[in-house]
Amino acid sequence: MLKMQKSTRKTVSTYALVIVAFVVVQGLAMSGNISATLRGQLVPICAYVVMAISLNLTVGVLGELSLGHASFMSVGAFSGVVACISLQNMIAFGPVRLVVGMVIGALCAGIAGFLIGVPVLRLNGDYLAIVTLAFGEIIKNLITCLCVGVDSRGLRFSFLTSADALKLEEGGRVIINGPMGIAGIPKLSTFTTGFVLVLVTLFIVMNLVKSRSGRAIMAIRDNRIAAESVGIPITKYKLMAFVTSAALAGAAGTLYAMNFSTIVATKFNFNTSILILVYVVLGGLGNIRGSVIAATVITILPEMLRGFNDYRMLVYAIVLIIVMLTTNNARFKTILSRLIPSKKATGEGRQP
Amino acid sequence: MKKLLCILLAVMMLAALAACGDSGSANPSSAPAGEPSAAPAGEASAAPEAPAAAAFKIGGTGPLTGGAAIYGQAARNGAQIAVEEINALGDVQFELNYQDDEHDAEKAVNAYNTLKDWGMQISLGSVTSTPGVATSVENDADRIFAITPSASAVAVTEGKNNVFQMCFADPNQGSASAQYISDQQLGTKIAVIYKNDDVYSTGIYDTFRIKAAELGLDIVSSTTFTEDSQQDFSVQLADAKNNGADLIFLPMYYTPASLIFQQAKSMDYVTKYFGVDGMDGILTLEGFNKELAEGVILLTPFNADSTDERTVSFVEKYKSVYGEVPNQFAADGYDCIYAIYQAIKSGGATSDLSASDINDILVAQFTSMSFDGITGDDMTWSANGQVTKGPKGTVIENGSYVGLD
Numbered sequence: 001m002l003k004m005q006k007s008t009r010k011t012v013s014t015y016a017l018v019i020v021a022f023v024v025v026q027g028l029a030m031s032g033n034i035s036a037t038l039r040g041q042l043v044p045i046c047a048y049v050v051m052a053i054s055l056n057l058t059v060g061v062l063g064e065l066s067l068g069h070a071s072f073m074s075v076g077a078f079s080g081v082v083a084c085i086s087l088q089n090m091i092a093f094g095p096v097r098l099v100v101g102m103v104i105g106a107l108c109a110g111i112a113g114f115l116i117g118v119p120v121l122r123l124n125g126d127y128l129a130i131v132t133l134a135f136g137e138i139i140k141n142l143i144t145c146l147c148v149g150v151d152s153r154g155l156r157f158s159f160l161t162s163a164d165a166l167k168l169e170e171g172g173r174v175i176i177n178g179p180m181g182i183a184g185i186p187k188l189s190t191f192t193t194g195f196v197l198v199l200v201t202l203f204i205v206m207n208l209v210k211s212r213s214g215r216a217i218m219a220i221r222d223n224r225i226a227a228e229s230v231g232i233p234i235t236k237y238k239l240m241a242f243v244t245s246a247a248l249a250g251a252a253g254t255l256y257a258m259n260f261s262t263i264v265a266t267k268f269n270f271n272t273s274i275l276i277l278v279y280v281v282l283g284g285l286g287n288i289r290g291s292v293i294a295a296t297v298i299t300i301l302p303e304m305l306r307g308f309n310d311y312r313m314l315v316y317a318i319v320l321i322i323v324m325l326t327t328n329n330a331r332f333k334t335i336l337s338r339l340i341p342s343k344k345a346t347g348e349g350r351q352p
Numbered sequence: 353m354k355k356l357l358c359i360l361l362a363v364m365m366l367a368a369l370a371a372c373g374d375s376g377s378a379n380p381s382s383a384p385a386g387e388p389s390a391a392p393a394g395e396a397s398a399a400p401e402a403p404a405a406a407a408f409k410i411g412g413t414g415p416l417t418g419g420a421a422i423y424g425q426a427a428r429n430g431a432q433i434a435v436e437e438i439n440a441l442g443d444v445q446f447e448l449n450y451q452d453d454e455h456d457a458e459k460a461v462n463a464y465n466t467l468k469d470w471g472m473q474i475s476l477g478s479v480t481s482t483p484g485v486a487t488s489v490e491n492d493a494d495r496i497f498a499i500t501p502s503a504s505a506v507a508v509t510e511g512k513n514n515v516f517q518m519c520f521a522d523p524n525q526g527s528a529s530a531q532y533i534s535d536q537q538l539g540t541k542i543a544v545i546y547k548n549d550d551v552y553s554t555g556i557y558d559t560f561r562i563k564a565a566e567l568g569l570d571i572v573s574s575t576t577f578t579e580d581s582q583q584d585f586s587v588q589l590a591d592a593k594n595n596g597a598d599l600i601f602l603p604m605y606y607t608p609a610s611l612i613f614q615q616a617k618s619m620d621y622v623t624k625y626f627g628v629d630g631m632d633g634i635l636t637l638e639g640f641n642k643e644l645a646e647g648v649i650l651l652t653p654f655n656a657d658s659t660d661e662r663t664v665s666f667v668e669k670y671k672s673v674y675g676e677v678p679n680q681f682a683a684d685g686y687d688c689i690y691a692i693y694q695a696i697k698s699g700g701a702t703s704d705l706s707a708s709d710i711n712d713i714l715v716a717q718f719t720s721m722s723f724d725g726i727t728g729d730d731m732t733w734s735a736n737g738q739v740t741k742g743p744k745g746t747v748i749e750n751g752s753y754v755g756l757d
Contacts, residue, residue: 038537040465044458086740109431134469139704164715183485183507260457260488264509266579267456302464313417 011206012226014289018202021296022195037303045097046194047073047256047298050201054248054280059277060286061214062241063122063221068132069276070247071139072109074268076250077257078143080105081182082175084258086150086185087259098188098258102197102251109250112139113243121238124224136273143265148176172309181264182257188260195257198292205286208244217241282323320328379404392600403545406708407445407702408696410435411458412501412687412690413469413487414475416452419607420480422633423681424452427479427501429674433666445703446689455476455543457486464490472496473707474714477515479681481505481522481551495624495708497715499691501684502629507549509737518691518727519686519703520653522552525628526559528743529601529651534567536745536756537598538649539624543573543592547604549685556603556628559719566596568739572597582608585615592623599624604641606634613644625649633679642751650741653727654683676751680727694723 025042028034051073058066084101091097112135147158147165151172158165161176208214216237219227222272224350228234257263279298283290301319305312326332412431414424428450435446439457449470451463460483467475467541477500484503493500494510497515499510509515521527533539542564547553557574564571572595575588589612592600600623602609609631616623627634627650634645656667656677657689664685668680678686695701695717701710723731728741745756 036465036468040461137580141549144578179547179554180505180507180551181482182504184511186669187489260461262457262487263483264457264483264551267458302459303466306463306466310417310452312452 007210010289011210012204014292015199015202016130017120018195018287018292022191023263026191028346038300041303042191042301043189043194043259044256045296046191047252047259048276048279048295048299049198049292050252050255051249051276052173052196052204052283052295053201053288054245054252055276056246056283056286056288056291057208057241058318060284060291061209061221062217062238062245063237064242065126065129066242066245066273067129067243067270067277068136068273069106070133070268070270070272071136072113072249072264073247073253073272074111074139074143074255076105076253077110077263077268078182078253078265079108080250080254081185081257081263082107082150083176084188084254085173086155094186094188095190095193098193098254101188101258102254106247106251109242110247112250113246115238117242117246117323121242122235129227132273133270136268136270139203140265140269143176147174147178149174150171151196162232164298168175174249175339179264179266181262183262185193185258185261185263186260187261189255196254197251201251202288202292204244204248208241208290213237214239278320281318282327284327316337397586399525400637406703407447408701409447409449409471409693410476410692411449411451411461411464411470411472413451413467413483414479415455415483416450420441420455420605421524422636422679423502424450424455424479425684426633426679426681427476429670430666430678430682431501431689432685433669433673434686434689436695440688444693444696444715445615448689450476453480453483453487455480455483457482460487461490463487467498468494468654471708473703473705474498474692476501476685477508478503479676480560481508481555483509491515493588495711497711499661499688499718500673501688502681503508503631505555513735514711514735515731516718517680517690517739518631518725519680519739520741520743521642521738522555523559523652524738525743526561527557527563529603529626529628530560530563530567532651532743532745533564533599533601533626534569538626539569539597541570541572541596541597542599542601543575543595544571544601544603545575545577545588545592546602547578547582548576549578550604550631553604553744559659560601560603577608584610585612588612589616589619589621592617593619593621597623598739599626602627602631605630606637610634610637610644613648614641617644627651629653629680630755632746633681635748635753636676644752645748647746649756650746650748650753651745652680652746653741654680655744655746656683656753658755660726681722683725683727684720687727689721690725691718691723691731695721 002171029039052101053068058064080101083104116131116135120128137207145160147163149156149166149168151169156166163177216232219232220234220237280291283294290308302316304306308315414427415421416424422501429449435448440446451466453460453463460478466485466487475496475498477498477501481503482499485505494693497514499518502519504519504522506521509517544557546557573592575591602625626650627648629649629652632652635642667678671681692720695714699713699717701713718733719735730742731739733739746753747756
């Protein structure tokens with residue numbers, strides 16, 4: 001263990017953290033020792049963890065600011081749910097249907113990421129932030145105007161009209177009903193599927209970061225001109241990171257949507273994008289394990305603060321400010337590294 | 353050093369807040385944090401003496417903070433008044449716990465689970481529609497009886513046999529509005545402005561359009577807005593004006609409606625307005641010039657100016673405790689508690705039964721009983737959970753709601 005490379009040790013500890021957390025919580029849940037509140041939050045936590053890890057790939061590893069990550073979640077959520085509902089008769093086994101839904105959600109979100117990535121990532125500067133911000137609004141408004149139904153002839157689409165325009169046959173079903181979103185989603189997501197998705201995400205992102213491509217991506221972040229001068233194709237590697245990030249967000253969106261009986265497009269708005277960015281910033285840019293912890297803590301936090309009644313959002317904000325201040329405080333870091341000796345090694349390895 | 357000071361100050365603030373929060377949360381049934389809670393405590397002095405085990409635990413979720421907070425708070429306050437009245441009677445004891453859901457499905461499920469941990473036996477569902485759809489599925493799965501004061505979407509009750517609505521379902525409101533406009537001959541050329549990213553608004557518009565076509569009402573202009581574009585309505589109003597509309601139907605909540613009135617006035621456009629239950633509450637909107645809403649007709653099941661004895665007593669109590677005239681959401685909350693009370697009495701449920709036993713008793717009672725409340729007489733519920741009651745037309749005159757019929 002001691003002879004392990006620093007980066008390997010970090011990777012192992014991240015996997016260990018996630019697996020131990022899963023085993024402990026699952027054990028408690030089996031024996032009925034966790035509250036209904038926490039049990040209800042397990043799947044959203046998994047979805048947010050995946051969102052945070054995937055955004056960290058764009059913001060921390062690639063060094064491009066994205067303000068529309070929730071829109072990829074939205075694309076994944078809506079396409080994944082449509083897939084799951086329309087495949088109801090073909091695939092009877094729930095978990096398989098969910099996985100198919102996630103793959104389709106990831107594909108659609110990946111395609112969306114590719115489409116905006118191609119023109120924007122060629123530019124040099126903060127354009128991605130502005131374009132993703134706009135993309136988030138566009139997706140929200142498009143889905144609000146979209147109706148999708150399914151009947152024996154297959155999927156039917158209509159745009160800017162009501163669900164009547166779908167002209168569904170007898171026995172057909174309206175899936176996306178414009179602003180009303182999707183109602184009556186079968187609840188297929190479980191904590192186990194969420195956990196598997198988190199592991200898959202960790203595997204993809206950590207291997208990408210450690211690979212040759214990952215080093216090229218980080219070289220672009222650290223010094224674009226130097227990277228270009230040694231012959232790294234900038235746009236290709238930027239796209240690789242961005243599309244991977246979008247696709248993982250899509251899968252997380254499907255997982256999230258399949259946990260609630262209803263979703264509406266307005267849920268995935270600018271605020272949700274910022275919330276995910278907060279996970280990444282709090283966890284540390286480029287720090288995957290930090291993202292996992294931050295996403296979990298910040299998702300649970302508002303529920304823990306219910307005792308404060310009307311003041312809870314105020315307390316929540318104050319807690320966030322305190323965490324931001326202390327984690328960036330040099331003196332606090334020295335105290336922490338004295339308390340936990342191993343922390344020193346990882347603390348230094350953190351990105352600036 | 354400065355940073356240290358910052359942290360110190362923040363910690364102190366936190367400590368101060370924690371102190372306020374604790375005193376508030378010590379009594380979950382206490383109404384809003386702040387001044388008004390003193391009065392009802394005095395009235396219902398009998399309540400705390402009753403043994404805790406004898407009280408039915410009633411929980412509900414609603415937006416107590418954020419943009420839709422006024423609905424959640426009103427429903428909670430109305431329910432709270434009913435709980436205190438019933439507790440004072442002495443035969444059945446209730447304990448009410450409202451949790452904030454911020455008008456969001458995910459938060460609503462969290463709030464619902466918090467209530468489940470608290471030991472909720474009977475649920476008041478959610479106050480608004482999108483959270484209502486999410487929590488009603490949980491109600492159905494957990495076999496906890498629910499009656500929602502105001503979550504009006506059809507999907508809330510669809511496919512669940514233990515979720516009931518106190519308000520009209522959206523489609524009923526749309527067709528009832530068209531029927532009312534046609535019966536009272538309020539107008540023939542109608543313009544509609546609706547919010548197309550909102551379940552409630554679109555749901556009402558869709559059925560209004562169909563019913564209006566049946567009744568021969570002519571919709572001359574139909575324009576939309578969204579959450580992000582609800583600051584400027586000049587285009588929509590100009591469209592209505594150019595098409596010669598003699599009545600504008602506004603199936604929306606009152607915040608955008610107040611801007612519509614203002615902007616119509618500034619462009620010298622005088623016409624009739626017709627709203628639905630979301631318009632109720634416009635007169636208590638802060639900074640709103642009440643003259644602008646003069647003559648607005650709205651279809652709402654509750655009329656605060658009614659001379660009915662129970663309504664008068666409810667309105668007076670609400671005014672003295674919360675300092676404002678109750679809107680329809682408050683009345684719905686009040687009626688929900690009384691409907692549950694009636695069903696418990698006639699069904700013989702006791703508070704030591706499990707939630708699912710109480711659920712079976714209440715479902716049997718609700719589908720068979722008839723209930724007289726302040727939002728309507730002879731209310732009945734069908735097996736699919738929708739209520740049948742007569743809508744009341746209300747017009748705004750001299751800055752207050754006056755019944756039309």
